[in-house]
Amino acid sequence: MLTRGYFIGEIVDALSDIAGQVSTRGRLGLTDLNKHAEDFFKTILNHLFSLSLVNLNSERSNEPGLDLGDKTNKVAFQITATRTSAKVNDMLETLSDEQIAAYSKIRVLMIAGKQSSYTLDAGQCARASFSAEDIWDIHDLGKRCMDLTVDVLQLIYNHVHSELARIKIELEIPDTDGKYPTTLADFIEAIPKPQMSDLIKFNKLLEEEGVEEDLATTQNAFAAFSVALAKLPRITREFLVMLIERREIDRKHGNSRIEINADKLARISRYPDNAGELRVLDAYGFVWLDEPDEAGESAHWRVILPGLSPEQRLLFLQYMEANGIPLSRPLVALDFSAF
Known part of the structure; x- marks a missing residue:
């Protein structure tokens, strides 16, 4: 006291x-x-x-x-x-x-x-x-x-x-x-500058997983993704990392989607402006609220990574986990040099 x-x-x-x-x-x-x-x-x-x-x-x-x-x-x-x-x-x-x-x-x-x-x-x-x-x-x-x-x-x-x-x-x-x-x-947060690799490693992973995509397409996708991330305040990018880290298996589609229970989120995050961060993420196309099908069920926040296709999005997370890359490196620091 x-x-x-x-x-x-x-x-x-x-x-x-x-x-x-x-x-x-x-x-x-x-x-x-x-x-x-x-x-x-x-x-x-x-x-x-x-x-x-x-x-x-x-x-x-x-x-x-x-x-x-x-x-x-x-x-x-x-x-x-x-x-x-x-x-x-x-x-x-x-x-x-x-x-x-x-x-x-x-x-x-x-x-x-x-x-x-x-x-x-x-x-x-x-x-x-x-x-x-x-x-x-x-x-x-x-x-x-x-x-x-x-x-x-x-x-x-x-x-x-x-x-x-x-x-x-x-x-x-x-x-x-x-x-x-x-x-x-x-007092104004600087606009971050993404650090990009040639994306050859990630493009090879796509090929190994059966996703036929030329290197230029992969590079353009990650360029668009990094530009979208750079528009978010740093604290909002950190909030996005938390949403992904605390994600759960999609109720209907297994691991093919990234989502988090809205009621669960309200309980695990004591951050004073959850609603404000979600509004920013929603406005910039990073999340949307999936309302429940039945009364009494929870809504879920669906996470999207604008610029990346659904296949790229899931393999992006898989690549980081397999290589021990923390989510904060690309999503907060905008460092894609390991890809």
């Missing part, structure tokens, strides 16, 4: 990483924080202090002085990457009478860390009931975590864990050519 200490450590480490990244940006003169960063801290503050903050910049292009507000609890925040006294005084000066009336407690959250002391405009502080104690940073949020129950800590941990990568990407600094360290390509 995950403990309070684990959650606190993970939360504090993540927030410290963000603070360090914001600080680096600040030293380069990049002090802007986008709406996503504001929303990230909005959720954390809501969990930490049982608030109902909303992003005020969603209601208008820019709420002067303030970024987050909870009118019910009369609390508001400015979220900033700038840590200076001038920044705080500028925020206080831009506050409207309407804002001061709506929010009895106004705070500044300085993501990059706060200074050891602040020189604040006494008149503006009195007007907004503001003091240096209302200037917070990441360390103040970390201290608050120490007082929370494990249930609340887990909510914050889940939020931080799910959003941290995106926040860090949003805060990346481009190089001199305007390129960022992380791009969408880093």
Whole structure:
């Protein structure tokens, strides 16, 4: 079981990483924080202090002085990457009478860390009931975590864990050519490139088994099969391997077909998206659902290997078993070099 200490450590480490990244940006003169960063801290503050903050910049292009507000609890925040006294005084000066009336407690959250002391405009502080104690940073949020129950800590941990990568990407600094360290390509699975042999060995097996087929026909069939496989995501190809490995003897046609009981599949696979994988395989012609003939019987998923004829399909499996070739080599890695 995950403990309070684990959650606190993970939360504090993540927030410290963000603070360090914001600080680096600040030293380069990049002090802007986008709406996503504001929303990230909005959720954390809501969990930490049982608030109902909303992003005020969603209601208008820019709420002067303030970024987050909870009118019910009369609390508001400015979220900033700038840590200076001038920044705080500028925020206080831009506050409207309407804002001061709506929010009895106004705070500044300085993501990059706060200074050891602040020189604040006494008149503006009195007007907004503001003091240096209302200037917070990441360390103040970390201290608050120490007082929370494990249930609340887990909510914050889940939020931080799910959003941290995106926040860090949003805060990346481009190089001199305007390129960022992380791009969408880093999160997109590469299209696999099949490794093909001349298929002479497999064509010879076909001949030995009485299947009259010239080499070009075999080569074209496997080329089409590999192209079809390459269109599937890797995890879907792994799911296909599982279906074949857990296949059973066809009820009506012996070993001439590849199928698996649909009810059995639902019980042996704890993968969270069986239905999604089957939809993808169905859409790309790798499986189809054979409905039962009689009420009370199970449906069966029939496996097809598009591009291969029924004879090629069965001898393909026989060839791999006879030569000790794991299904994952051709079906997942798209390595047909042993054929």
